[in-house]
Amino acid sequence: MITPYSTDTVLAHEGRTHNQLGAPVNPPVYRQSTLLFNSLEALKTASGTPSAYGRGGSPTTRALESALARLEGAHRAMLTPSGLSAITLSLLAVLGPGDHLLMTDSVYDPTRAFCGETLKRLGIETTYYDPSIGSDIAALMRPNTRAVFVESPGSLTFEVQDIPAISRIAHQHGAIVLMDNTWATPLYFRSFEQGVDVSIHAATKYISGHSDVLMGAILTTEAIFPKINRLYRQLGMTVSGDDAYLALRGLRTLSIRLERHQRNAHALTQWLSQQPEVARILYPARPDSPGHELWKRDFTGASGLFGVVLHPQSDEAMRAMLDDMSCFGMGYSWGGFESLILRSNPTSARTATQWPWEGPLLRIHAGLEHPDDMIADLESAFLRLRATAQIPIEA
Numbered sequence: 001m002i003t004p005y006s007t008d009t010v011l012a013h014e015g016r017t018h019n020q021l022g023a024p025v026n027p028p029v030y031r032q033s034t035l036l037f038n039s040l041e042a043l044k045t046a047s048g049t050p051s052a053y054g055r056g057g058s059p060t061t062r063a064l065e066s067a068l069a070r071l072e073g074a075h076r077a078m079l080t081p082s083g084l085s086a087i088t089l090s091l092l093a094v095l096g097p098g099d100h101l102l103m104t105d106s107v108y109d110p111t112r113a114f115c116g117e118t119l120k121r122l123g124i125e126t127t128y129y130d131p132s133i134g135s136d137i138a139a140l141m142r143p144n145t146r147a148v149f150v151e152s153p154g155s156l157t158f159e160v161q162d163i164p165a166i167s168r169i170a171h172q173h174g175a176i177v178l179m180d181n182t183w184a185t186p187l188y189f190r191s192f193e194q195g196v197d198v199s200i201h202a203a204t205k206y207i208s209g210h211s212d213v214l215m216g217a218i219l220t221t222e223a224i225f226p227k228i229n230r231l232y233r234q235l236g237m238t239v240s241g242d243d244a245y246l247a248l249r250g251l252r253t254l255s256i257r258l259e260r261h262q263r264n265a266h267a268l269t270q271w272l273s274q275q276p277e278v279a280r281i282l283y284p285a286r287p288d289s290p291g292h293e294l295w296k297r298d299f300t301g302a303s304g305l306f307g308v309v310l311h312p313q314s315d316e317a318m319r320a321m322l323d324d325m326s327c328f329g330m331g332y333s334w335g336g337f338e339s340l341i342l343r344s345n346p347t348s349a350r351t352a353t354q355w356p357w358e359g360p361l362l363r364i365h366a367g368l369e370h371p372d373d374m375i376a377d378l379e380s381a382f383l384r385l386r387a388t389a390q391i392p393i394e395a
């Protein structure tokens with residue numbers, strides 16, 4: 001149940017395991033495989049429950065699970081070894097041979113690979129849909145459509161989806177809604193209040209927040225929990241006490257980190273929007289970005305990840321721009337305290353829609369560095385781009 005506490009207080013309080021006097025604020029790290037029982041009766045009581053054996057979790061993992069569930073208003077949470085495993089496990093649990101899945105065309109690319117190979121091999125058909133489809137998704141529902149998967153905003157292309165409309169239609173047709181809610185975190189998108197049944201997080205990103213943990217989290221309603229939990233147990237999914245401890249430690253500061261990531265993303269996008277090479281900013285928190293109205297209606301904040309579409313550039317100019325950046329690193333992640341920049345190409349990862357932009361797409365994560373230093377780094381990068389880009393034009 002949701003307590004009267006506000007989110008910030010839940011972040012500080014939830015997931016403390018010890019209430020006795022003199023107990024540490026933080027739950028200790030439990031490293032455990034074998035658990036000992038001192039009587040046949042005690043062994044029998046534990047038998048078949050998660051507390052019979054280390055794989056069933058520990059007070060450390062349960063502390064993190066309860067904190068995440070409380071934050072987003074879920075019935076329960078399950079922790080997995082990565083965000084991707086949280087997605088694939090959830091899909092496997094709710095779909096079976098002959099079932100049909102509706103999948104947003106903006107989905108995280110490895111999810112697409114799983115649908116195209118593993119789900120297909122199991123006789124589960126996937127149809128990709130335009131992320132902006134809204135209630136028109138009704139036309140794609142089939143009698144065997146069991147699940148609709150949403151990711152909003154798309155973590156590469158930043159389309160905002162009309163989750164309440166999609167959820168309403170899905171439920172009318174007896175399908176459930178699974179959401180990759182990594183971008184907004186439990187703080188900025190209250191998925192269960194918007195009709196989502198399963199909210200999935202790459203806790204690798206903002207929840208742990210320090211680029212040193214890989215983890216996923218599956219949060220569900222009471223109705224869906226038993227189904228996913230059964231497969232979770234059968235597949236032997238578990239995370240270590242050390243990783244759970246790190247993620248819980250990161251979680252404590254999620255609210256203040258997100259505030260700063262958001263502020264820095266606004267500063268960077270404001271500066272970027274004034275550069276002549278920039279064709280479009282994809283940051284739903286900005287009024288000039290696609291999806292702003294839906295974002296304003298449904299979200300309570302924006303994190304620090306956004307896209308920048310440039311006017312067409314040569315590969316040589318892009319190399320000159322992005323090699324040797326100082327404040328920004330290049331890497332396939334985000335959500336940590338550090339700033340990142342990545343060149344990407346969404347064209348190849350689409351089947352239901354066409355990516356409308358011709359020029360290169362940069363995905364930028366605004367970290368916690370000072371925005372002046374980040375902007376100075378970007379400014380140098382744009383100067384290198386300009387210097388290189390001008391050569392063929394003047395020749």
Ligand SMILES: *Cc1c(COP(=O)(O)O)cnc(C)c1O
Nearest residue numbers: 082083084108155182202204215
């Ligand atoms: C990173 C990411 C994942 C996968 O998380 P891992 O922990 O890297 O497996 C899933 N969805 C989104 C949107 C992501 O950005």
